[in-house]
Amino acid sequence: MTGDRVIAFDRVGKTFDGGVRALDDVSIEVARGEVLVLLGLSGSGKSTLLRHVDGLQRPTSGNVAVLGEDVGRLGGGGLRALRRRVGFVFQQFHLVGSLTVLENVCTGALGTLRGPRLGLLSYPKRIRHAALERLERVGLGDQALQRADTLSGGQQQRVAVARALLQKPEILLADEPVASLDPDSAAQVMSLIAEIAEEDGLTVVCSLHQVDLALSWGHRIVGLRSGRVVLDTPVHGLSRDEAMSIYSKVGTELAPVAVS
């Protein structure tokens, strides 16, 4: 790993109230521009790991460093500043269906604006322009003034990606961003994310359940099982069977593979 590392988990453990050990001794580093895909069974800790990157959750033990900040030690102001540099896309797109597509993208700037906003014109012109530019980038410039709930699922997720990109994040977190989409739309959204990552040098950490998409669009796969890293390897040269073995519930644990 070079000095261009933007995320570093050092022996991170997370135990929730009630005793669930969601992350167990997780150490991973992510380089700038890398597209890292998290794979693992439901409940293996993928969402919990993502939520530690922008401080939505804090480790019980170990250390999380993101963009040079020790996330566990950040206070409210520090966390808000970090979150302006880290975009998040979720499985459920979290758009406001009754608002236009463009206004939904504008809401991505709310963290930088004072006071509430009501209506598209309440956003500064520079924000509206930037939002339209992001929409064009995801291929939805023509739909800017449509209600968000008139779009297909794939289109809505592309709006959510545009919203996440509004603040020019350095890291994009995506928690099962294509789980609700049909295979074609899923491939489109993943290809879009990978393309933008490549063009902007954006670092992406994305959880997926679709191994084929992970192999097509990821640079590297980290496999989690019961909160532990059981596979950490570049996608190049990884077979589908090796990737699928993350999901086997029985048998020996896979040895973590060192990443150069």
Ligand SMILES: Nc1ncnc2c1ncn2[C@@H]1O[C@H](COP(=O)(O)OP(=O)(O)OP(=O)(O)O)[C@@H](O)[C@H]1O
């Ligand atoms: N806030 C919480 N309080 C208590 N337990 C939690 C909390 N969040 C997650 N867990 C538990 O931590 C473990 C890991 O959950 P997590 O959501 O990170 O898994 P996941 O791999 O993202 O699953 P999925 O693929 O279903 O989204 C699970 O056992 C889950 O029930």
